[in-house]
Every structure is written in structure tokens, then in C-alpha cells.
Amino acid sequence: MTLGALVHGSGGHIAAWRHPLSPPDGQLDLPLHIRLARTLERGTFDALFLADVVAVWGHDLDSLRRTARADHFEPLTLLAALSTVTERIGLVATATTTYNEPFHVARKFASLDHLSGGRAGWNVVTSVVPLEAGNFGRDTHLDHTLRYRRAEEFVEVVRGLWDSFADGSVLRDRASGIYYDPAGLRPPHHAGEHFTVRGPLNISRPPQGHPVIFQAGSSETGKNFAARHGEVIFTAQTSLAGARDFYADVKRRAAAYGRDPDDVLVWPVLAPYVASTEAEARARLDELQELVHDDVARRVVQDNIGDLDLSSYPLDGPVPDIGVTNRSLSRQELLLGLARRENLTIRQLALRFAAVSSVIGTPETVADHIERWFRGRAADGFNVSFPYLPGSAEDFVDQVVPELRRRGLFRTEYEEATLRGHLGLPRPAGRPVERAEDDAGAGAAAAVAR
Known part of the structure; x- marks a missing residue:
């Protein structure tokens, strides 16, 4: 089983910054991070994941001033x-x-992959917050x-840029004076509907070939995108039934696109509340x-x-009808479906959403849930969102992880150095560079002459 950690500075719950055991300035607290x-890492998690929007998370001042969502690091810097x-x-x-250019993203994640020795991953999003548009010269969200x-085109260009230099083509050969072999240089020369990018990328191929692609598409369009590109x-x-259906659907779609379904891992969100008793x-x-x-x-x-x-609607009144919007369709369907099935008020729906994906109980109870979903082919692992930090993360690592290890579900130590290695994902092949058998430097010089 694989595990990722979704880290918000004070915690994943909307009110975490007010919790007495969470620092209120946790979003910008580097020692906490x-x-x-x-x-x-002590808990041998596969990955630490930082969500992001390129705006404040919400613009209504009455609510925004009561959350920590207007104040957070740029994730790649952190x-x-x-x-x-x-x-x-x-x-x-x-x-x-939606609000980046492919060259910027390709360069930043390649740099992080080199800095970390092959541990970078890119969570590809199309942006869910309409306010992002106003920060980039647009009146409305696409x-x-x-x-x-x-x-679709963006990911294609980024992958082409990551492959700008073939594996082994950056020689750094001081004796011959050849830094890279031109035979291994392949600028993408992309010209499409949205982007024209000549390339090449100005950094050698990432240690993982490509940083791992993460994605969270759940609408029909999103699931097709995820099945084509997501790892x-x-x-x-x-x-559990809904998770099984989603799992099987994504794997089927990946196979239909010619991919090995085992190369697409599904991670439901898990928000654990762990204590010695369920009541606590x-x-x-x-x-x-x-x-x-x-x-x-x-x-x-x-x-x-x-x-x-x-x-103008009472908090303790019903959720009103709503038509088609330009927000996340899957999230809208999830919430409206929940409200209609259980006849929830606006307040009740808000609190249910704040606690969505929660698993509450003892370490054994939480491990039972994880094992049931994992063995039931509903998950390859979990994206664990800790409700308040640092306490709930430490509880999980010190109490739940040992229980998962005892059951043979999770590693006791890292066996691989890269993120792809942890996840069991293949490294994208790079084009080999053909050189003369006798002298690589002479071959490179001949290539320059040609």
C-alpha cells in the first residue's frame, strides 16, 4: 500500500487554525513544515503533497477573514x-x-526533481477557483x-520539454570540452491550439525521467484526463461501494487508453481522528x-x-436548487447529492463537508478502514489529510502506521530512493544516444560538425 500526506499549515479542517494545539500562523511556519x-518521513510516507490555488481561497470578506486560506506559501518554494x-x-x-505556461512548469518541476534526487511530483489541476482569472488579466474563468x-496540450508540451535532453546526452566531459552531445538534444518545436513552444528546456532530463503526475479529475472529462495522464x-x-466503482472505472479507462492499469494508482482522501477510544x-x-x-x-x-x-438563505434552512456552474462539477455533484439524500440544511452540509472522508476511532479502527478499502479494491493507497497539525499527523505516524505494518500492509523502511521507486511506477524511457564505440568525445565533435 502507498500513502501520501496532504499538508495544510495548521491542518486540513477549515477551522484548524483555531484549534488550541495548532499554531495559528502554521501556514507560514517553516519550522512546523x-x-x-x-x-x-519517519512514518515512511511515499509523498508529502501541497495543494494550491493562485488566489486567496474565497473572496467573501466576512468568511475569508475567519479562515487561514488567504495566507500560504507558494508550494514549490516550500x-x-x-x-x-x-x-x-x-x-x-x-x-x-490554466494560469501558467508549460515552460515555467516544466523547468520548476525538473529543478525540484534534481534538487531532491528524484522525488518530485506534479499535481495537475485546471483551477477550481474563478477568482484566479482576475490575477492573470482575465475577466472570467475559462x-x-x-x-x-x-x-491536454499543456501536459503534452511539458513532457516534451522534460525530454529535451536524452538520458546520457549531458556529458560534462572536460577533457574533450563537450558539455552535451548534440545528437541527444531534441527541442519539442511544439505548435498547437494553445501553445507555441520551441524549447529545449534549459536543464537536463529529470532524474525520474518525468516527475510523477498526480491528478484529481472526477467529472467525466476529468476522469478521462486522469486515465490518460495521471499516475x-x-x-x-x-x-466503500462508491470508491470501488470509481477505482474500477479509472482502471478501465486507463486500459482503454493503452496503459497498464497497475501504473495508475488511486488514492481516496482520508481524514483520520485517532485516539485511545472512539469517544475521545x-x-x-x-x-x-x-x-x-x-x-x-x-x-x-x-x-x-x-x-x-x-x-439571503437561512443557515438552518434547506440547500436551494442550483443549475450548471463553471465550478468543479464532481464536487458539486458530491455535495448536492449528499444534501438531497439526507435532507441536510446549509449548516449541516457545511459541517459534513468539513468532515468529509473522516475516519474516527482507535488506531485499530482506522487501520480496519484502511485495510478494508485496500483489500476491497477501492484504493491503492490514501491521501491522508490531517485535521489539525502537528498533533493528528504525529498520532497517525506513531499509532496507525505501526498497526498497518503489523498487518503487513505498509513498509517498515524505504527501499527505493525516488518517488517513482516508492510507488512502483516505471521510469519514462528516454531516447538513447548513439555514439561511436571508440571515443564518445570524437563522436560528439563529429555530430557538431554535421
Whole structure:
């Protein structure tokens, strides 16, 4: 089984920054992030993952001023720092294909892969927050379908840039004076609907060939994109049956695109509340739920079901009808489906969403859930979102991980150096460089002459 850790500075719960055991400035607390990274590496986690949007997470001032979502590091900068204080854990960052250029993303993740010795991963997103548009000279967010069309081409260009230098073509041969063999240089010369990129990338091929591609598409368009490109797929599932269906669907789609389904790992989100008794664990969740202010509760629903102003609706009244929006379709379906099935009020839906994917109980109970989903072909691993930090991460590493190891479900030590190695994923092949048998330097010089 594989495990990733979704790290927010103070914790994954919307009210985590108010928890008495979480630092309120955790979003920008580098010593806290270093402590967390080392704790997770001690627990032999495969990867540490940082989510991101290129805007504040929400714009309603009444709610935004009551959350820690307006204040967070740029993720690649933070992961570069963490690469110097860790040795094995993978380092995964979100970068949007809607508000970036392929050369920037290719260069940054190749650099992180070199800095970390082959531990970088890219979480490909098309952007879910419409406010991002205003930071990049656009009046409106790109349409959902257009965002994915742009993303398809974006990923193609980034992969071509990562392959700008064939494996072994950067010689750095001081004796011959040849730094790289031109025979191994292959600029992508891409010209498409959205991008024209000549290349080559100005850094040699990443140690992993390509950093690992993470993705979280759950709409029909998103699942097709994930099945074509994703190597680790994040998903939020609320039942074992739903998780099994999603798992089988993504694997089928990957096979239909000619991929080995075993090369596509599915990671449902898991939010663990761990204590010596179930009552104590449930009290930890209740404590956080009580810290959710009314303004925040309203905004949690509004921001996740779509562009609908809920300010005139009573929090303890029903969730109103909503039509098609330009937000995340899968998230909207998840929330509206939950509200309709259980006849939830706006407040109840907000609190359910704040606790979505929660598993509450003793270390054995949490391990039971993990084992049941893993052995039941609903997950290849989990993306663990710790409700408050650092305490819930330390509880998981010190109490749940040993139980998983006792059951033979999880490693006791790292056996590989790279993120691809941890995950059991193949390294993308690079084009070999053909050289004369007798002298590589002479071959390179001849290539230059040609």
C-alpha cells in the first residue's frame, strides 16, 4: 500500500487554525513544515503533497477573514526548502495548467526533481477557483471543457520539454570540452491550439525521467484526463461501494487508453481522528466543528456547489436548487447529492463537508478502514489529510502506521530512493544516444560538425 500526506499549515479542517494545539500562523511556519516532513518521513510516507490555488481561497470578506486560506506559501518554494531537510519522502506540488505556461512548469518541476534526487511530483489541476482569472488579466474563468482542452496540450508540451535532453546526452566531459552531445538534444518545436513552444528546456532530463503526475479529475472529462495522464489519482469518496466503482472505472479507462492499469494508482482522501477510544476521537472532531463560524459555514457550501449567493438563505434552512456552474462539477455533484439524500440544511452540509472522508476511532479502527478499502479494491493507497497539525499527523505516524505494518500492509523502511521507486511506477524511457564505440568525445565533435 502507498500513502501520501496532504499538508495544510495548521491542518486540513477549515477551522484548524483555531484549534488550541495548532499554531495559528502554521501556514507560514517553516519550522512546523520541517517538523511535519521529518515526522512523515519517519512514518515512511511515499509523498508529502501541497495543494494550491493562485488566489486567496474565497473572496467573501466576512468568511475569508475567519479562515487561514488567504495566507500560504507558494508550494514549490516550500518543497525546495524541504528537499534539503529530508532524504526519501516524495515532494508533490499543485500547479495549474490554466494560469501558467508549460515552460515555467516544466523547468520548476525538473529543478525540484534534481534538487531532491528524484522525488518530485506534479499535481495537475485546471483551477477550481474563478477568482484566479482576475490575477492573470482575465475577466472570467475559462469554461470547464476549454480548461481541460488546454490541460491536454499543456501536459503534452511539458513532457516534451522534460525530454529535451536524452538520458546520457549531458556529458560534462572536460577533457574533450563537450558539455552535451548534440545528437541527444531534441527541442519539442511544439505548435498547437494553445501553445507555441520551441524549447529545449534549459536543464537536463529529470532524474525520474518525468516527475510523477498526480491528478484529481472526477467529472467525466476529468476522469478521462486522469486515465490518460495521471499516475496517482486523488479522489474524495464517501462509501466503500462508491470508491470501488470509481477505482474500477479509472482502471478501465486507463486500459482503454493503452496503459497498464497497475501504473495508475488511486488514492481516496482520508481524514483520520485517532485516539485511545472512539469517544475521545469523536470529541476531537466535535471540537473542530464547534469552531466553524456561521459565515464560514455558509461560504464552504457556496464555494463548493457553485456560483450562488447564499447570504439571503437561512443557515438552518434547506440547500436551494442550483443549475450548471463553471465550478468543479464532481464536487458539486458530491455535495448536492449528499444534501438531497439526507435532507441536510446549509449548516449541516457545511459541517459534513468539513468532515468529509473522516475516519474516527482507535488506531485499530482506522487501520480496519484502511485495510478494508485496500483489500476491497477501492484504493491503492490514501491521501491522508490531517485535521489539525502537528498533533493528528504525529498520532497517525506513531499509532496507525505501526498497526498497518503489523498487518503487513505498509513498509517498515524505504527501499527505493525516488518517488517513482516508492510507488512502483516505471521510469519514462528516454531516447538513447548513439555514439561511436571508440571515443564518445570524437563522436560528439563529429555530430557538431554535421
